[in-house]
Amino acid sequence: MSLKNSVWVKDGDRKEWNRLILSVASGKGGTGKTSVAASMAKSLGYCQFIDYDVEAPNAHFFLKPDIKNEEVVKIKQPYFLSGTGADFSRCAEFCHYNAVAYVNGKVVFFPDLCHGCGGCLLVGPQGSVREKDVVVGKVMKGKAEPGIDFLMGELIPGNLRTISIQNKLEGYINRDDTVIIDCPPGTSCPMVAAVKNSDYCILVTEPTPFGLNDLEISLEVLKNLNIPHGVIINRDGIGDNAVEDFCSERDISILEKIPNDLKIAEAYSEGKTMIEIMEQWKERFLRVVEKIEKKAG
Amino acid sequence: MKQITIISGKGGTGKTTLASSFIRLADEHIAVDCDVDAANLHILLSPRVEKKDDFIGGEVAVVDDNCISCGRCEDMCRFGAIKDSTSHIFIDPIMCEGCGVCSEICPADAIELRSEKQGEFYISQTDMCPMVHARLDPGAENSGLLVARIRNIAEDMAVENNKKVIIIDGAPGIGCPVIASLNGVDYALIVTEPTLSGISDFKKAHELTRFFNIEAFACINKADINEKNSALIKDYCHDSGMLLVGEIPYDEQVPKALSKREFITDLPHSRAGEKIVEIWDVLRDRLYPGAGNNST
Numbered sequence: 059m060s061l062k063n064s065v066w067v068k069d070g071d072r073k074e075w076n077r078l079i080l081s082v083a084s085g086k087g088g089t090g091k092t093s094v095a096a097s098m099a100k101s102l103g104y105c106q107f108i109d110y111d112v113e114a115p116n117a118h119f120f121l122k123p124d125i126k127n128e129e130v131v132k133i134k135q136p137y138f139l140s141g142t143g144a145d146f147s148r149c150a151e152f153c154h155y156n157a158v159a160y161v162n163g164k165v166v167f168f169p170d171l172c173h174g175c176g177g178c179l180l181v182g183p184q185g186s187v188r189e190k191d192v193v194v195g196k197v198m199k200g201k202a203e204p205g206i207d208f209l210m211g212e213l214i215p216g217n218l219r220t221i222s223i224q225n226k227l228e229g230y231i232n233r234d235d236t237v238i239i240d241c242p243p244g245t246s247c248p249m250v251a252a253v254k255n256s257d258y259c260i261l262v263t264e265p266t267p268f269g270l271n272d273l274e275i276s277l278e279v280l281k282n283l284n285i286p287h288g289v290i291i292n293r294d295g296i297g298d299n300a301v302e303d304f305c306s307e308r309d310i311s312i313l314e315k316i317p318n319d320l321k322i323a324e325a326y327s328e329g330k331t332m333i334e335i336m337e338q339w340k341e342r343f344l345r346v347v348e349k350i351e352k353k354a355g
Numbered sequence: 356m357k358q359i360t361i362i363s364g365k366g367g368t369g370k371t372t373l374a375s376s377f378i379r380l381a382d383e384h385i386a387v388d389c390d391v392d393a394a395n396l397h398i399l400l401s402p403r404v405e406k407k408d409d410f411i412g413g414e415v416a417v418v419d420d421n422c423i424s425c426g427r428c429e430d431m432c433r434f435g436a437i438k439d440s441t442s443h444i445f446i447d448p449i450m451c452e453g454c455g456v457c458s459e460i461c462p463a464d465a466i467e468l469r470s471e472k473q474g475e476f477y478i479s480q481t482d483m484c485p486m487v488h489a490r491l492d493p494g495a496e497n498s499g500l501l502v503a504r505i506r507n508i509a510e511d512m513a514v515e516n517n518k519k520v521i522i523i524d525g526a527p528g529i530g531c532p533v534i535a536s537l538n539g540v541d542y543a544l545i546v547t548e549p550t551l552s553g554i555s556d557f558k559k560a561h562e563l564t565r566f567f568n569i570e571a572f573a574c575i576n577k578a579d580i581n582e583k584n585s586a587l588i589k590d591y592c593h594d595s596g597m598l599l600v601g602e603i604p605y606d607e608q609v610p611k612a613l614s615k616r617e618f619i620t621d622l623p624h625s626r627a628g629e630k631i632v633e634i635w636d637v638l639r640d641r642l643y644p645g646a647g648n649n650s651t
Contacts, residue, residue, distance in 0.1 A: 085393040087366010087527035092552065113528035114364050114559060116552035134433070154414065154455050154468075170534075175433055175454030213529065215559050216566035218499070220530045221452075225435065243366040243527045246392040247496045250449055266614050268371070272393040278493035296607075297614035320580075320605075327550035327581035 081256035085272025087243035090292035095240040096120035101343035104205040110252035111242040112211035112223040119329040123200035123208035133174035144186035149178035194219040258354040266297035293318040358540040364556025366527035369576040374524035388488040389536035390526040402479030412473030412497035414453035421465035428457035499531030549584035578602035601634035
């Protein structure tokens with residue numbers, strides 16, 4: 059690959075890396091995804107960073123972007139002109155999400171359940187079903203130091219349309235840059251949406267039975283999607299060795315181990331990444347990227 | 356019968372640690388794990404499965420050979436799930452939300468909706484109480500539907516067996532599974548930590564409980580990691596009229612106990628365990644109205 063990003067590590071030591079889309083995920087929440095993703099972005103210096111956890115976005119606390127513009131995310135939802143005496147029974151029959159009910163000639167709409175598919179418009183009485191835009195959240199863009207293109211999304215609480223915000227973010231992935239995607243926790247659709255475009259996924263876990271359980275489920279997702287992956291063990295030392303044993307049995311590479319250190323937790327609580335308090339970790343995160351390059355090709 | 360859901364917004368703040376402790380301390384109750392895609396409660400409660408069933412989730416569009424490559428479905432799909440519909444059509448099962456629009460408008464009748472098994476759910480017995488839990492297939496959708504399903508089962512069981520309380524361990528975030536785990540409950544306990552991330556997600560979770568009109572309590576875990584941020588959370592609780600049920604100190608024994616599958620409230624000298632017992636006393640007064648303070 060001729061297109062490369064590079065950063066000065068120390069005087070006279072310039073590091074280069076290929077442009078890849080790296081996602082940072084975990085099954086269990088709170089294992090350190092955002093810490094790792096943000097530290098990695100800061101170590102690289104030049105990249106695009108996308109916070110895909112639109113239900114609980116937190117990376118901005120660490121990267122402190124200067125948000126330059128905001129864009130609302132809308133979906134279409136129907137409204138029903140019921141004064142016309144029109145029959146909306148087909149809408150209620152059709153809706154796969156039970157968002158429309160038609161009882162005794164009255165239409166009842168449950169906006170919380172609506173996915174905005176437009177089905178009721180299609181099957182309902184001509185002209186009596188209309189649509190309006192409903193705001194479900196927003197996407198924000200900005201710059202973070204030193205050369206990070208920052209993107210995040212935010213879902214409005216009470217809303218089910220996590221995926222609509224993520225789809226909007228997806229449209230902004232810049233394949234001409236190195237991209238770091240901070241994923242939401244879990245192993246269901248929001249996590250899949252976040253990892254599916256990546257060339258490599260880093261799974262951050264903790265050495266406890268919880269961490270291991272959720273790691274196993276996340277690995278299945280990545281195998282189904284055919285995404286190369288490796289593991290970073292965070293808070294190494296708090297629990298047992300089961301995660302390490304599991305990885306060596308399955309031949310899953312452990313890219314790095316981050317020690318359990320109250321200093322890191324305290325820094326985290328104030329929006330500081332570990333590379334700000336432990337300079338040597340910048341080099342270590344760059345080495346992780348090098349390892350990944352070799353694997354992901 | 357009363358129901359309480361434990362949520363947090365941010366993951367890893369201690370939902371399951373607290374839920375499992377309450378389940379340990381409660382009586383006449385049922386436990387439900389609503390974090391169906393990364394379930395952890397079973398690791399601590401060691402349930403013996405008595406009944407299991409398939410979860411047939413939502414539908415996904417599937418196309419057959421009758422496709423005439425007209426492209427209409429791709430134009431109509433609002434979820435970007437259909438590609439190359441004028442040559443070799445591909446319907447992406449990840450993007451498809453099973454709305455049925457494509458199948459409705461297909462002039463060749465080539466698309467149908469199929470529902471598939473997307474997980475399993477279980478009715479189990481533990482040393483403390485019955486437990487309803489589930490496992491969503493890795494990467495599957497419809498976690499909200501599965502949560503609703505297992506909660507219905509738990510509610511039926513509670514009515515049938517005259518149980519007084521349902522304790523629900525929620526999922527992180529504020530999306531479908533969390534909303535389904537809050538639907539119709541009496542109380543929510545929001546577990547937070549004194550970090551900028553924790554505070555931000557705590558407020559979002561609180562906004563969610565307000566949206567659904569559910570009385571919420573707050574609890575700060577690892578409260579001494581950042582006293583300044585803990586004070587901010589306390590101010591927020593005060594200003595918004597939310598009851599702060601307790602502050603749990605950072606305690607290295609917690610992950611150690613969890614790794615050994617021990618309950619933190621069983622340890623004799625755990626600082627965190629003692630606090631959790633105090634928190635449970637506050638919650639118990641709400642969950643068992645009229646029972647007085649002398650139960651257990």
